[in-house]
Amino acid sequence: xxxxxxxxxxxxxxxxxxxxxxxxxxxxxxxxxxxxxxxxxxxxxxxxxxxxxxxxxxxxxxxxxxxxxxxxxxxxxxxxxxxxxxxxxxxxxxxxxxxxxxxxxxxxxxxxxxxxxxxxxxxxxxxxxxxxxxxxxxxxxxxxxxxxxxxxxxxxxxxxxxxxxxxxxxxxxxxxxxxxxxxxxxxxxxxxxxxxxxxxxxxxxxxxxxxxxxxxxxxxxxxxxxxxxxxxxxxxxxxxxxxxxxxxxxxxxxxxxxxxxxxxxxxxxxxxxxxxxxxxxxxxxxxxxxxxxxxxxxxxxxxxxxxxxxxxxxxxxxxxxxxxxxxxxxxxxxxxxxxxxxx
Numbered sequence: 001x002x003x004x005x006x007x008x009x010x011x012x013x014x015x016x017x018x019x020x021x022x023x024x025x026x027x028x029x030x031x032x033x034x035x036x037x038x039x040x041x042x043x044x045x046x047x048x049x050x051x052x053x054x055x056x057x058x059x060x061x062x063x064x065x066x067x068x069x070x071x072x073x074x075x076x077x078x079x080x081x082x083x084x085x086x087x088x089x090x091x092x093x094x095x096x097x098x099x100x101x102x103x104x105x106x107x108x109x110x111x112x113x114x115x116x117x118x119x120x121x122x123x124x125x126x127x128x129x130x131x132x133x134x135x136x137x138x139x140x141x142x143x144x145x146x147x148x149x150x151x152x153x154x155x156x157x158x159x160x161x162x163x164x165x166x167x168x169x170x171x172x173x174x175x176x177x178x179x180x181x182x183x184x185x186x187x188x189x190x191x192x193x194x195x196x197x198x199x200x201x202x203x204x205x206x207x208x209x210x211x212x213x214x215x216x217x218x219x220x221x222x223x224x225x226x227x228x229x230x231x232x233x234x235x236x237x238x239x240x241x242x243x244x245x246x247x248x249x250x251x252x253x254x255x256x257x258x259x260x261x262x263x264x265x266x267x268x269x270x271x272x273x274x275x276x277x278x279x280x281x282x283x284x285x286x287x288x289x290x291x292x293x294x295x296x297x298x299x300x301x302x303x304x305x306x307x308x309x310x311x312x313x314x315x316x317x318x319x320x321x322x323x324x325x326x327x328x329x330x331x332x333x334x335x336x337x338x339x340x341x342x343x
Contacts (some may be wrong), residue, residue, distance in 0.1 A: 079342040086127065086335055087136045092314055093321050093328075094120060096139070106169070113164060114155045116325070117144050123329035127336035160214050164203065168220075171195050172242065174235065189232035199222060273315055277308055 097116045102109030121144045128137045148155075174192060203217050224231075234240045241247070283289040321328045 013324040037088060053104075077342060078299070079339060082335070082339045082342065083131065083134060086332060086339060087134070089317065089332055090120070090124060090137070090140060092126075092317065096318060096321075106166070108158070108162060108316060110157070111158055114148065114151065117148055119325055119329060120146065123333055126333045130333075140296075140332040157210065157212050164220065167199060170195065171199060175236075176238065176240075187236050192235050193228070193232050196224065244271075271310060274308070274339040276311075277304075 015021065018251070075215065098118065100109065101110060121141065123145070124137055124141045128134065128141055130138060151331070172192065176189070198222055204221065206217075209217065234242045283292065
């Protein structure tokens with residue numbers, strides 16, 4: 001319950017930052033031109049392309065890519081095309097950052113949004129130093145700067161309040177008691193209660209807080225005082241969990257695992273990522289399947305294969321950015337430096 005004060009303020013911060021970020025007009029849509037492009041287009045030239053589940057046939061293989069790789073080496077890189085790809089990559093990363101949600105109690109969407117926008121802003125400024133004549137990168141930088149400057153004070157306040165919650169969580173999150181363990185001087189509950197009281201007393205003595213943090217400090221004190229009589233019993237009873245969060249997490253894990261093993265989750269994910277290329281009209285025999293493929297020219301097939309690779313790369317790049325944002329943004333900055341050396 002201590003999270004409620006920061007949660008509502010954090011939610012307002014998210015909404016305003018999203019509004020600030022989405023009012024940008026840069027020539028490349030932040031929402032992305034290919035997010036749901038041709039979601040129901042499963043045909044090309046009147047012929048379905050692949051069997052359901054065989055869209056991976058479009059992936060790279062050494063036998064089919066050797067000619068195209070050699071041709072790509074002989075073709076000089078196009079500066080404008082490379083720049084468009086760079087801008088599209090930044091736009092594709094900005095879109096999920098603005099729509100990312102948090103998770104209570106310790107994943108506040110507003111703080112995470114602000115931190116991610118700071119990372120993007122730093123990377124965009126570096127790329128803009130290599131490409132100072134690119135108006136779309138400049139537009140992104142200006143929009144993010146304006147949004148962040150508007151909420152700099154709120155972010156500092158929320159970050160300070162959030163650090164208090166983390167400190168209190170560390171105090172309360174002590175190992176559970178063991179039945180064989182014996183405390184000679186005092187019980188574990190009294191020790192934890194004394195540590196929490198000392199920390200709240202330290203906060204109470206601070207005189208450098210603004211009105212928002214002062215109000216939140218008062219809220220923490222009153223909330224702890226109200227729940228203190230029944231808050232520390234779990235530290236003296238072996239086997240009694242401090243919260244029911246672990247039990248609820250177990251229910252969620254079982255539900256996710258059920259979806260993974262039963263198939264609906266994978267089906268939705270595959271339709272979302274590869275739905276435009278999945279074949280639902282099953283060809284009765286191999287000979288008719290070969291005839292269907294023979295109606296498609298090799299040039300059209302290569303073009304469509306490149307299109308699905310570009311489509312799937314948006315999902316793989318998104319996963320890379322979520323797992324290793326600094327590494328991914330460093331790659332974009334290196335790409336901008338490479339573009340700057342092109343004639």
